[in-house]
Amino acid sequence: MSDETKDILSRLQSDDAAFMKDLFQDHYLMVCKTIYRFVSDHSLTEDLAQEVFIRLWQKRYELNITHSFVAYLRRMAVNEALGHIRKNKRSRTDELDPALHDGMENGTEDQFFHGELKDRVTIAINTLPPRCKAIFQLSRFEEMTYKEIAEKMDISIKTVENQMGKALKILREKLKGYLVVFHVFCFSFLIFA
Incomplete structure (x- = not known):
């Protein structure tokens, strides 16, 4: 802090x-x-x-x-x-069909899948090279711009772009089986982590 x-x-x-x-x-x-x-x-x-x-x-x-x-x-x-x-x-949803909402609320299978996916994303992020991981976390978790990251780490914006590209490529590869929901999850992972 x-x-x-x-x-x-x-x-x-x-x-x-x-x-x-x-x-x-x-x-x-x-x-x-x-x-x-x-x-x-x-x-x-x-x-x-x-x-x-x-x-x-x-x-x-x-x-x-x-x-x-x-x-x-x-x-x-x-x-x-x-x-x-x-x-x-x-x-x-409640106004349209309260029973449908109850089913969505208690979706144990969905909760399990979300938890498993979150774990896999965390593991995948932790396998990134240190500099790449730091840049990815500043971008996604701290919501810093590439320019802000470059200034904070004393590197060029181009280096930040290259490292982010590398991070996303590695994450896509590691999460290949989950790719359909990966992009949606990344957004919710940032919000609820």
């Missing part, structure tokens, strides 16, 4: 409401942009963004940020948007 992130956590946990207001002003636009990618509705985006900051304030004593605060906040925004989408999808 960076010193900046430690400072942010410390100030939040000391109930610094003025600091929370500053965080809101500094990061509101980023949170809105992140949410809008999923919901494409300005009014809903603003509501969900406010929920993110309310949740951040309410959970300030329980926060477990292992990397950067901005990445954590972005992940909160993604989770808020996806939670809203799931909730609405579930409501519509």
Whole structure:
């Protein structure tokens, strides 16, 4: 955890409401942009963004940020948007056929497959060469741009592109049997990991 992130956590946990207001002003636009990618509705985006900051304030004593605060906040925004989408999808499914929804909710076979796939993806990621793995994780888990990764690791953007290409090629090969669902899973793996 960076010193900046430690400072942010410390100030939040000391109930610094003025600091929370500053965080809101500094990061509101980023949170809105992140949410809008999923919901494409300005009014809903603003509501969900406010929920993110309310949740951040309410959970300030329980926060477990292992990397950067901005990445954590972005992940909160993604989770808020996806939670809203799931909730609405579930409501519509309930209205259409409650029995169908119950069957989907308790899909033990689906849960097993999802767990097995998650394990295989984790194992595959852990087999990547160290530099390749680090770049892949910064890109996918920290949601850093290639430019940000290049600056952080003091390498060229082209090197980042090459290493990401290598990582994806290796992962595709290792997960060949799961390729049909791999792309969908990668997205959910990032969100629920």
